[in-house]
Amino acid sequence: MSEEHSLKILKQGAEAKLFICNYLGRPTLIKERFQKNYRHPDLDTAITKDRIKNEARSIVRCKTANVRTPALYLVDFERRRIYMQHFEKSITIKDFIINHVKKESGDKSLSLIAKLIGETVRKLHENNIIHGDLTTSNMLLVPKSENEDANWLESGELDLVMIDFGLSFIDSSTEDKGVDLYVLERALISTHNDYPDLFDEILDAYKKFSKNNIKEIISKFEEVRARGRKRTMVG
Incomplete structure (x- = not known):
């Protein structure tokens, strides 16, 4: 070719x-x-x-x-x-948080990102798509409009694009959805520990977007989290 x-x-x-x-x-x-x-x-x-x-x-x-x-x-x-x-105008959420979010000024862009992530992951799970590798490296921010100028990151008119479905699969299991959320929480703790409330904001947006099966999923997530903590303590 x-x-x-x-x-x-x-x-x-x-x-x-x-x-x-x-x-x-x-x-x-x-x-x-x-x-x-x-x-x-x-x-x-x-x-x-x-x-x-x-x-x-x-x-x-x-x-x-x-x-x-x-x-x-x-x-x-x-x-x-x-x-x-290939999105030529794009930045991973990981790089955006590290390089563009101003912690000391109460930057509102972090709340926007948390809402985008929570709602997007919920849409995946509502359709039984398990991503398998939910990290901020596998989420892109892109301008909503192709015509955005060089300052598109400051405009606030952003869309989230999910990438890297190499470990993904289709399954309706609440256990798998709980594990997906746990993987995301661990990724945020290791990469963005300067923002300890970020996962709670994401989870809040996840819950608010749809109430369908939400109690069972959150219950499974908490079970998976407890198992993870136990493994960490035992070593």
Whole structure:
């Protein structure tokens, strides 16, 4: 394919390489999963195919859930790739909080972010989408309008885009939803411990967005949290 000549590596993680290029005239992100040499080749191919399928399925399902994700352009099982929309104007919520939120001034943008995260995660769970890796690195802020100028971050007209569904799956289990919330809480504690109330604000927005099955999910989350704390204490 012609895009091969213009591939630029964006990031390399434990599971995949991310490239950016122009595909069919559109800014595109390619996620290419590594071959794991410690696994039998047939097993590795089967596991990789399954994960690519799950990721693509979750992205498509998000559209029904009214959750923004990168648009899916192509799934290439042979080359272990997913081609998707690349947001040229974007910043991870992790980087936004670390570099742009002014703690001493009572910055209101953090409350906006907490509301966006809580409501978005609730939409996922209402549609039985378990993300599996809820961290602020896997959430992008993008301008609501493509026409926003260079100061779009200050405008407050922001949308949240969920990314990296590599560990996602579809399940209605309240246990899995509770685990998803616990993963998010642990991620916030380790990355944004300067903002101890952030998770409570997110959870509040999560609860307010929909009351459907909420008591069971929160109860499961508290069970998972208690188990996690016990493991931490025991070591």
